[in-house]
Amino acid sequence: MDSAHAEKVRFTIDNDTQEISIGISEDGIKAFLSINPSISARSFDPREIFEMIEDERIIVGVKRRQIQKAIDEVNRTLRPIRDVVIAIGTPILKGQEPYIQYHFRTDRQVSFSEDETGKVDFKDLGNISNVNQGDLLAERIEGTPAISGTDVYGKTLEPEPLPDVSLQPGAHVTLSEDEQRCYAAEDGQAYLKNHKVTVSAIHEVAGDVDLNVGNIDFNGSIKVSGSVLGGFVLKAKGNITIAGLVEGATLEAGGSIVIKGGIKGAERGKITCGGDLITTFIESGDVLCRGNMFIESSIVNSKIECHRQIKAVQGKGSIVAGELFATGGIECLELGSKIGVSTTVTVGDKPIVRKRLEELAAKMEPFQNEHKVILKAVDQYQALFERIDTLEPEKKESLLAIMKKKKDLESKLREMEEVKTRLLALFNAHTISRVKVHRTTHPNTTLNIGHVSMSVKIEYKNSCFSENPTTKGVGITPVR
Numbered sequence: 518m519d520s521a522h523a524e525k526v527r528f529t530i531d532n533d534t535q536e537i538s539i540g541i542s543e544d545g546i547k548a549f550l551s552i553n554p555s556i557s558a559r560s561f562d563p564r565e566i567f568e569m570i571e572d573e574r575i576i577v578g579v580k581r582r583q584i585q586k587a588i589d590e591v592n593r594t595l596r597p598i599r600d601v602v603i604a605i606g607t608p609i610l611k612g613q614e615p616y617i618q619y620h621f622r623t624d625r626q627v628s629f630s631e632d633e634t635g636k637v638d639f640k641d642l643g644n645i646s647n648v649n650q651g652d653l654l655a656e657r658i659e660g661t662p663a664i665s666g667t668d669v670y671g672k673t674l675e676p677e678p679l680p681d682v683s684l685q686p687g688a689h690v691t692l693s694e695d696e697q698r699c700y701a702a703e704d705g706q707a708y709l710k711n712h713k714v715t716v717s718a719i720h721e722v723a724g725d726v727d728l729n730v731g732n733i734d735f736n737g738s739i740k741v742s743g744s745v746l747g748g749f750v751l752k753a754k755g756n757i758t759i760a761g762l763v764e765g766a767t768l769e770a771g772g773s774i775v776i777k778g779g780i781k782g783a784e785r786g787k788i789t790c791g792g793d794l795i796t797t798f799i800e801s802g803d804v805l806c807r808g809n810m811f812i813e814s815s816i817v818n819s820k821i822e823c824h825r826q827i828k829a830v831q832g833k834g835s836i837v838a839g840e841l842f843a844t845g846g847i848e849c850l851e852l853g854s855k856i857g858v859s860t861t862v863t864v865g866d867k868p869i870v871r872k873r874l875e876e877l878a879a880k881m882e883p884f885q886n887e888h889k890v891i892l893k894a895v896d897q898y899q900a901l902f903e904r905i906d907t908l909e910p911e912k913k914e915s916l917l918a919i920m921k922k923k924k925d926l927e928s929k930l931r932e933m934e935e936v937k938t939r940l941l942a943l944f945n946a947h948t949i950s951r952v953k954v955h956r957t958t959h960p961n962t963t964l965n966i967g968h969v970s971m972s973v974k975i976e977y978k979n980s981c982f983s984e985n986p987t988t989k990g991v992g993i994t995p996v997r
């Protein structure tokens with residue numbers, strides 16, 4: 518018979534001849550029988566075992582058939598047996614500890630991404646857990662309670678209490694009323710800080726944005742204490758602040774961008790912001806700014822689109838070469854250069870309005886074409902329309918569908934025509950935006966102001982250029 522040695526035995530009880538012993542496991546869950554016959558032709562009786570069990574007060578899970586089977590084998594073979602399980606209680610059923618399930622990355626390990634071709638982007642480290650306000654960040658998952666057991670003596674075995682866990686909300690995190698879930702109180706990045714779930718609206722980079730930092734795509738604002746090196750991408754739902762230079766990198770901000778060291782575009786990358794852009798200088802840059810632009814020194818050989826004003830009235834305050842467009846006007850100290858480098862500036866909303874008119878025309882075209890088809894169908898079935906109430910239900914339904922489609926299209930086209938009328942009024946109005954140059958406007962500078970243009974042939978000092986609706990040309994007055 519096989520023996521069982523997996524359990525440690527707490528103690529044993531022996532009969533008078535010590536041929537029979539019963540061992541009790543350390544947890545009291547099992548009783549083991551061992552028989553070591555020492556007298557030849559000795560016949561063992563199961564009653565000896567039962568008496569020992571009764572004397573020991575073992576009352577739970579006694580395996581009488583197993584005992585009989587063990588006795589029969591010893592009597593038949595005269596060989597000893599060891600550690601045969603003859604009683605077994607009910608073990609403690611372990612429970613499942615409650616735990617916290619996080620819905621964001623809790624580690625800061627690098628996770629490179631691959632494109633569809635399998636190429637790895639080593640600039641995209643993927644180590645920011647972006648969250649939006651209201652996002653579920655973590656929840657407490659209830660555990661399963663442990664179930665008590667019973668030893669072979671009938672004593673209840675109580676399980677060890679399971680350790681409990683609770684959510685610890687940190688900054689910008691709200692806890693549900695039942696304290697079982699926590700949510701982001703604002704946009705930003707989620708992380709664990711001192712075991713607390715925390716959201717920060719600012720992602721800070723202590724040095725340069727390089728291969729050690731990688732590209733950043735963040736729901737809040739980004740602050741960089743160093744520079745942003747060429748080829749890297751920073752995207753922020755909020756603002757971006759750079760203490761150093763931006764060198765041929767791509768920046769996208771839903772809010773404003775402040776670059777204290779300046780922009781060296783090197784004809785790479787692009788700066789896009791939904792708010793203001795403030796920087797020292799721009800060289801060979803490509804910028805789209807939906808707010809105001811404030812330049813402390815100069816703009817050189819750059820492509821700029823600004824939906825409000827561009828101001829460069831400090832330091833050099835110069836705009837040289839490139840193409841600049843600002844709906845709200847441009848103000849600087851120097852425009853163009855002494856050596857006649859080609860510089861083009863455009864002010865006013867006409868380019869934007871023109872683009873919107875073109876987009877609207879493209880959007881209207883399919884509706885207009887469909888309307889023509891409907892009108893043709895109405896003409897073709899005019900006779901039927903005149904006696905529509907006398908028609909069979911199917912034909913009547915088809916004609917009513919045509920009329921409904923005609924009505925819907927005409928309503929949509931009227932809406933678009935109203936938008937077109939407003940845009941044309943804007944386009945035809947004269948532009949109040951101006952180009953103000955406090956010092957010198959140099960030759961080979963082109964000024965596009967609303968509907969009029971001017972190619973500068975001579976130097977102008979302290980001049981304000983504007984659209985003159987009377988002369989339909991560029992008016993020039995002193996800067997006030």
